[in-house]
Amino acid sequence: MRVLRLARTHRGAVAVLALLVLSACVLVAGLPRTMQAAFDGALRQSLAAAPAYQRDVAVELRSSGPESDLREPAQFASYGEQYRDLVPEPLSDLLDGTGHASAKTYDTPVNGSGGRTYLNLGWLSDGERRVEWAEGRAPGSVGTTRWQGQTVPLYEVGVSAEARDMMGLKVGDLKILGESDFAAVKVVGVFRARDAGDDYWSHNGEILHVTRLQPPGSLDYEHYTTALIADAGLARLSGADRNLSYRWVLPVDAARTGARQVDELDAAVTEFERVLKVRPGLVSGTVVSTGLPGLLDGFRAALATAQTVMFLVLGGLLVVALGVILLAVRLLVDRMDRALSLTRARGGSLRQVAGTGAVLVAAVVGPAAAAGYALSYLFPGPVPPVVHAGPVAVAVAAVAFAAARIAVAHRAPLHERREDVVAARPSARRITLELLVVGLALAGAYLLRTRGTAAGGLDPFLLVVPLALTLAAALITMRCYPYPLRLLVRAAAGGRTAVAFLGLTRAARTGSSGVLPVLILLPALGVSVFASVISGSVASTQRLASWQAVGAPVKITSDRELTAGEVERVRQVPGVARVVPVQLADVQVGHTAERAEVIAVDLAGWRELVAGAPVSLPAPPAADSGIPALVSHELRGRGTFEIGWQSRLTITTRDVVTAVPGFFTEGKFIVLPFDVNPRPVVNALLVSGAADRAALARAVPDARVETQAATLAAIQADPMTGTVSATLLVVTVALAGYALVAVLITLVIGAADRARALSLLRTLGLSDRQARRLTVLEILPMVLVTALVGLGLGLGLPAALGPGIDLSAYAGGLAVGGYDLDLTTPAALAAGLAVVAVLGAYAHAAISRRRDVSAVLRVGDLS
Template sequence: MSVGAAVRRVRAYGGQFLLLAVLTLVVTLLISGVPRLVNRLAEQGLRAQLNSEPAARRDISYTTSVESATSRRTAMGDAAERFDALAAEMPPPVRSAVTERWYSVETAAARVVGPDLAARNLLVDMGLRAMPDIQGASTLVEGAWPSETYVPDRPIEVALDVDVAGKLNLRAGSQLRIGNTDDKGRLTDGAPLVVTGLFRPVDRANGIWDGLPQLLRIIEPQGDGQPFVIVGVVAQSPLNKRAAEGWPIQSNWRYRLGVDRIDARELDQLIDGLQVMQRNQPTGLTLTQGADVPLRAFAAQINAVRTLLAVIAAGVLATLAGLIVLAAGLAIRRRRSEFALLRARGGGATAGARRSLAESVLVVPVAAVLGWWLGTLVPGAPDPTTPYVIGVTVLVTLALPLATLAVPAGGAGRRDLIRVRPSARRLTVEVSLLLLAGLAAVLLRRRGLTLGEVDPLLVSVPVLLAIAAAVLALRAYPWPLLLVSRLAARTRGSVAFLGTARAGRAAVAAPLVVVVLAIGTAAFCAVVAAGVDASRERAAAQIVPADAVIRGERFAPDTVDELGRLPGVRAVTRVLYQDDERFASDEVGTDAFIEQTDVLLVDGSGLDTVARESEVDLPVPAALRTAAPGSGPLPAIVSPAVAADLTKAGLDDSAFISVQGQRYEFRVAGTQDRFPLLAANTSRFVILPWQALPTRTTIPVPTSLLIAGDSLDAEALRVAGDQGQERYQRDGTVTGRERMIGVTVDTRADVRRDLGEGGANGVLAFGFVAGAAGGTVLGLLAIAFTVLAGARARGQVLSRLRTLGLSRRQWRGLLLVELTPLVAVSVLTGALVGAVLPLLLNPVLGLSAFTSGVPVRVAFEPSLVAAVLALGAVALGFAVAVEALNNRRLRLGEVLRLGEES
């Protein structure tokens, strides 16, 4: 067989080979390009998440305790030696992610006194820190840097941040003394100290300044009579001498993980490396790191989204495979007479297949290489997809030869009839397919899966279920059409009768399966996306069951009234939260020997009012909402774990719990798995009704305040909350306490936005959009194939009917009646598959990583019905348009004259 002849045949059937080439290009483009795009989106999400955290959160810090130096080496020399040794001992994934590192040696903070401090009556403690490279990270503003030359009896030279010095009335040349104090606060062994210079950092965001305590900040007093704490910079040589004299020192080594050095594809190895370091801490050192927290959160999201993408990719690629099979079958069916003539002229059984293989080799590999090359242009880190591209190219190349072998050797008969009684072989295959799909679904639910891995069972279940649903639809839909056809036969006119009769006999097995796969994938994406969105709303309502919440330490009781006077505030209620409280079996406080629990006090009616005013669906248990003061135990809502422990101890009718120093008796009035304002992973809690508390000498004070209102000003709420804390500290039963931390204000809208942004949400959104759009487009393309598969037979019938006097309007009506059942069945079956798949797969997908731990619930969405109807209308219009274009191209008169096999 000559190459020239194969080229001429490819040119002669250019449209069919172009279609096959385009499908091949799309498949290899997706295999090559989508992983790159996913990796790029994952990297962007990881960088955004890490950048939203404080930079110091990525630090891995080793510290020694504050003690006298024991090494014979100098303090700084020993620190420098261990600096490199600690880095070398890190696991390779962690070591390769480190981009910046620093070390320092410092003394414990000691009292400093001097005229400049006394002028403002300031009480100050100062720590002395030596660290390399500090001069390169700062600019000297006044004076000079401490001298590296140690001179006995010379005062300790120190440099301070210019802002820190200014707030404490210090300047270059300030004379001070530093040392320990006695129990009356008097300096006992003071050494002279002089401020030689003032510096300003070149870049305050430089990690060199993040060591604790910080050089650029003053640690304010935590209570009355407490000192300010600052850190000054000293030279290395004087610090070595002080350490040799017995001054207690502390060494610190910090290694910062670079955002650009962390590969989203290797998060598990990095997290494992951090765990190994945590377990194998060097003797005498304390390891502190917080990088694993955001990394674990992102890893959970990316694993869940990769599992979801595997399901979506399985549906899309299975649809494309079906389209390729349909394209190959359509091409060979148009050339059936050619291959029959080839056999009649003495060709072997494989002669047609060899001819098709020669033609396919000229087209498919070129299209596959082009698609792979286009995929490499997509920005992002590549995945090892070349073997998959090669495998797909081989399979698509063999599609035409295999389709040729499947062509009957004899002439073509009528293929538009479905036998009412299928063969035993076909029934066996279909029943086996249904059983296999059901068994795979059961196994997947029982076995579960490992998130982030491509599980063969996971990717096969959606495809098997879609094929099984299509088989059932094929078996079921001709029967109602037969009944409708019989009813239409009794009416006037031939359009309805002929249309329903032909629709009931249409042979559309393979095309219908492909349509169901495509529409099912699109519907699956839409349903899961709606479920995740609704679950985020519930998660936001769990975190903030109001329009806003103010969290602090303790608020004065009148803070509720003060907040109620702010503009836009409609309702306010109080909440008290305490963690790790112990149970008692009596009022005296006898330990009940039950594991500790969290305690939440809520005003039941107030919480119900705030939730209703905030339009939050929060059913407050009646036991909390209707509780009133009275004798006997308080009705409490507890978690199932607490209820089980209390029942086992015989305390479910009467137990005691401490709240802000007061012990209250309660009984179990109900159980709930979760409750608003508590973390999603909280499994032990007791909820008490605030309004029913008995009168005691001291009353509980709230730790959080829930607000319902419109256009709330977060800054005004923050100011009111801080003032409420200050009033409690000033007017409460205990005064002179340490300064409280400022309040935090969270709005439900902000929480909801944070849940939908950052992290791997970009990858998740891409999966939903690509799956829904791709499934819809491929579904329409499959419908076009379905129409084209029966276009020749319909063209002949329409040609004869037009000859018998069928009008153009009746012709359009006949076409509409014939195609409507086919399109409706395929779209509805695909939508049904897409709605059922989330119910089956949702428990194993791990999508709660995107909803702050709140389980994702997939439920019926009324909008899905409207979307299916709209898609059905579009699909029907598209099918009619394809049929009309095809009939115009074939010219119905020529179809009738040339005969059935033209």
């Protein structure tokens, strides 16, 4: 039998099969690449946004005396090279080749300050090219001076401009350090960073800035800073008389990272720590300091959720695509049935007949799958293993199904198949198996909600349960579908016309082989509805998160008091509709060292400003007597108490609030009326309207301007968030297309039997209009029933999966719950299917009308 002749004879079915395989392979091989590229981009963005001291790898050593002191820059360079050589792969591949070393003292008090001022000494391996001198000069040699009858070392140091302003350190000042082992420092210069935004200063912030701390139980603050010393000062530093630590920083290049390296990077950090402990020849006591594992853990949680959602929707897409492809294979095999039966009757072996069909299908799907695989390389991103496996699985499944179907159909020569048999009674074994599947699906959904998901990555259980639920819904639909139709048949039997009775009867008598192809619609509708529900819920939660982060359409905050003129300039900016002033402060609680954050605002005006927004604000407290206050949970139960602000105020607790949108989400805070102070000190503004952000920033140049729209855009701009949303949209559209194709192929598969029945009925007086109605009634019930079941499945999947899907990483940190019930997409899909079914039925009836009855009916059919 010639395969090419069969292909030419059935070129329509061959073309449909090739197009379906091509589209499926493009999607199953291309979308994972886009997903992986988004995962990599999200990891790089996450690491790049993290402070360098968390992202980079540092090796630390505390000096304990002369035997462990490092006094020469060359020693630091030598140890740095050794440490870099010991970093295992793939962590070593991420190091950018730069780095620096430092030596710093810590907890060094200024003599006579009462433990409230600390001036540490710091040496940087490349400090001379990182700073520029605003006053004085760079520090130089180390001398000596006398103090309390002792000769102590005298270091020349340089201090930052911030230390000069906040701690009063001026060029020429001489300070004595220590309470027992004394040293003197002389300020010879004031420096500023050449690039204060460089990641370098994330590791050396104590040199550039002043740290202000309030010890527990104290009302005073302690001030810490680190002064720069020269190489000569390094040669004099020793762990014998100072708290001294050495540090080597190995910067990590975030652009070189990939999501598939997450687990390997964790293992590499652990291995690096182990090697440093056992490596001979290095200074003992070295430890690895890095926040990289913590950053990777946070990303891993978001990645696991993204992978789960992606595997669910892409798995559903693959199942539906395979189902439609198998329908197309069935269409092609059924078209070849007469030729194959003739070959079998003439002595052809079962292997020859099945092999011929399999070769024809392979000749179609092989090149189509290869073309789809090649086209997938147009998608950006790396190549995960599923890119190679997906097209192969599609081609193998199509060929195997063709061979199996032909082998079963032609296992005996001239095997007559009774097409008029409605259905066989299912065996007890089959019923038991189907009940087992349904029971396991329900039990899996229950366990998933009760036990949660496995920690530490993708949970296979989370992937199996949706598949089991879909299969269970399909089995229930297939078994229960005929029964309500038979009730309708009984009702239609008493009607005046026979069309409704005949159409519903044919629909109710459809056997399992006829119902099964249409059930491809079930996972298509279920997954598409699930994707639309997830997408809509994430979008609404993103909007809520942006409002909770800002608290108003626009929020303007400043570290100083805003003048009346500045507030008026904001009011005059074009597009500003309303301005609510706010006072923010850090106050003393009672007469103790306890502190709390305070916001004084007109809550009624604020509520009017955000009317219609999804954010909820507390109601203004009743002012029966005294100053009413809303307090956080940490301050509840105190009744009436005092706070120290501009003056001593006595406030009365009226209610407890969990958060104040735009300002407080945790900790100790208090909400007070705006007029609580005799003279309000406004340092924040809440603005509504359509004003330009740049214009507002020009009105108050040194203030921070945040907008709800920009915050929402930042949440949506995350690479992983954007890819999840885009993939959900693409999958929804693709599933809708496959569902429509499944309806059309189902109509074509049953076309011959349907044409024969309509031709027979036309000999009995059936009109063309009645023939079209009959065809619609035959097809439409199954489509509508499957659409309703698929809709219910898609709406139920988010609730069934429950805690297994944590989408907070894509919604600004807020948990996505109470999934929105948006029926727009499902209703449009169901309507589209119904329209296609009606149009297909009408087209088929029109084609059947043009056929000659003698070309359809055989001799004896009318007897």
